Amino acid sequence: MERLVTDFTGRGLTVSTVKHAHHTFDVDHEGRDSYRHRAAGAQEVLLCSGNRWALMHELRDESEPPLTELLAKLTPVDLVLIEGFKTESHAKLECHRAETGKPLLARDDASIMAVASDVALDLDRPVLGLDDTKAVAAFILEKVGLS
Template sequence: MRIYGVVGWKNAGKTGLMERLVAEITGRGFSVSTVKHAHHTFDVDQPGKDSYRHRDAGAREVLLASRTRWALMHEMRNDEEPTLEALLTKLAPVDLVLVEGYKRDAHPKVEAHRSVTGNPLIAPEDPTVRAIAADVAVDSDRPVFDLNDTVSIADFVLKEVGL
């Protein structure tokens, strides 16, 4: 499976870049799935809804299905976070999986960087960061793209993964 990541510190523009890359790459006819790492507890449904009530009652997995989509929720009752590798096995085959977060994993990545955050670049300390997408000029030994130049970033990612 071809995977490519988007990493960066909080408010660096990761989600916006992911959204634009998915639209650009699927617009070129490729199938894309995404994996997003969350650092906190989250819910995909609301208290009081049937699926929430099933999970709250102790169900290990709840599959919610309709005519337009389905979602499988799996409760980690042992409080151990699954690895990216394990999660990727849950996805149906696609041309490319874009991963937001998981900055410490070994897959290739582009770093999103916005100067307003005041955070340092991840790239100098991480050889898996293959390019930087920034809203300011950046001095780097890797390719640097304008954070909003989605077409060029998509071209780079697709070339990197052989698509």
């Protein structure tokens, strides 16, 4: 993903990313004021410095928001790259590594537009080299009309 972001930003595009985590994560750490504010019950904590800002929102008893709701929170950019959210209906590019032994999702998911793989695959859609980020970037730019 990092190489793709570099390729796109090197072309002058503004890019944002959304990453789904399958585990609990923290962007701040115990002992920090922001951590204590969240632990005390704050619904949202916004951190800001001269370099960046970050907004943390505690779900507490709320359900995880759908991807469309999360995307609406982003500042408009040329391209948003999404990692994860494989059950959502947006257009996808599947990354497949044979050594993981995981089944190929593209065979049963029409929202997967192409597969980037480290092995040859017989599919009804494009198969790109997993490490060929230039080809992957070109495919994405063509699909979203930015080529």
